[in-house]
Amino acid sequence: MAVKMVFQIMIVLLCSIDAILFVQAAGLAINSTSCQAICGDVSIPYPFGIGAGCYVDHWFEVVCNDSFSPPKPFLSSFGLEVLNISLGDAYRSSRSTVRVNYPTFSTRTYNSSSRKQNVELANSSFIFSQEKNIFVAMGCDNSASMGSSDGSIIGCKQSSCDSSKVVINGSSCNGTNCCQTTIASDLNAFETTIDPISDPAVTKQCNSAFLVEEEWFRESCSLINMSSIMSHVPVVLEWWILETSFNTLPIANKTAENTKAYYCDHYRYISASTKYKPSVACFCNWGFEGNPYLLSLFLSL
Known part of the structure; x- marks a missing residue:
C-alpha cells in the first residue's frame, strides 16, 4: 500500500x-x-x-x-x-464537443418554398455531430429538407396534420405535425428548405425546420408549442x-x-x-x- x-x-x-x-x-x-x-x-x-x-x-x-x-x-x-x-x-x-445555441428557421409562407443558408462551419475546426443531432420539421402540411455542401439532400414531411394540437406530445416526433431524420456525416454547412404540401393558411401555424440535439429534443418534446416556435435550440458540434x-x-x-x-x-x-x-x-x-x-x-x- x-x-x-x-x-x-x-x-x-x-x-x-x-x-x-x-x-x-x-x-x-x-x-x-x-x-x-x-x-x-x-x-x-x-x-x-x-x-x-x-x-x-x-x-x-x-x-x-x-x-x-x-x-x-x-x-x-x-x-x-x-x-x-x-x-x-x-x-x-x-x-x-461544444454545445451551442443554434438558430431555427420558421416561415408563414404557404404558397412557395422558403430557404435559409445556415451558419457555416466549412474550413473550421468544427462539424455538426451526426451522432448527437437530428433534423426536425414541425408545423402542419410541412415538408422540409437540408442540403449540404457536397450536394446531398435529406429531409422529411409530416404524414398527417392535426390543426387542433398546438403542442407536440410524447417523447417522439412520429409524423403528426412533426417529423425527424438523421443527418449526414462530416456536415459543416447546409441550407434549409421548407415546402408547403398543401395550403395550410387556415391553421395559422408557423412551419419550422431546424437542426437540434436529439437528447434535448426528446426530453423537451412535450413542452414545445407549435404556435410559438423557438428562435434557438441546442446543437452539438464536434471539434x-x-x-x-x-x-x-x-x-x-x-x-x-x-x-x-x-x-x-x-x-x-x-x-x-x-x-x-x-x-x-x-x-x-x-x-x-x-x-x-x-x-x-x-x-x-
Whole structure:
C-alpha cells in the first residue's frame, strides 16, 4: 500500500511539473487573472480560451459577453452562444464537443418554398455531430429538407396534420405535425428548405425546420408549442484542432513520461468543402483525468 501511494504521488508531481513547463512555454497564465476560466455558468477549458494568448487558434476564441446576467460565452468566429464544452472521453466513446445555441428557421409562407443558408462551419475546426443531432420539421402540411455542401439532400414531411394540437406530445416526433431524420456525416454547412404540401393558411401555424440535439429534443418534446416556435435550440458540434495549429503546441512533442498519461488521435479529419484537412484530438489514457492539452493529468484514484 505504501509503495502504491508513493507511485501515485510521483505521477501527480510529474504531471504537475509538465503542466507548469507547458504554461511557461505557451505563454499562458492558467489559473491567473489573465486567462478567464469561466464565463457565467460555463467553464472554458483550453484549447478554448477568453483573451489573447489563451486559445490555440482563432477558431477556439471565446468572447464573454457580460451584458447578460449571468454573462454568456460566444464562439467568436460564428457568434454562437456556448452552452457547454467537453474535452471528450475516448474510453466512454465520448468525442470532444461544444454545445451551442443554434438558430431555427420558421416561415408563414404557404404558397412557395422558403430557404435559409445556415451558419457555416466549412474550413473550421468544427462539424455538426451526426451522432448527437437530428433534423426536425414541425408545423402542419410541412415538408422540409437540408442540403449540404457536397450536394446531398435529406429531409422529411409530416404524414398527417392535426390543426387542433398546438403542442407536440410524447417523447417522439412520429409524423403528426412533426417529423425527424438523421443527418449526414462530416456536415459543416447546409441550407434549409421548407415546402408547403398543401395550403395550410387556415391553421395559422408557423412551419419550422431546424437542426437540434436529439437528447434535448426528446426530453423537451412535450413542452414545445407549435404556435410559438423557438428562435434557438441546442446543437452539438464536434471539434478537433487543425494539425497546423496542434504542431505549435508543446504537447505535440511527446516524451516517454507523458505518453503514459495521454494520447492524441491523428486520424480524424475535418471536412472542408471538397477537401479534407488533417486534425488532432487528444484524450487521457485509462486511469488518468484532466486536460491533456495542458499536460495537467492526474491518476484517477
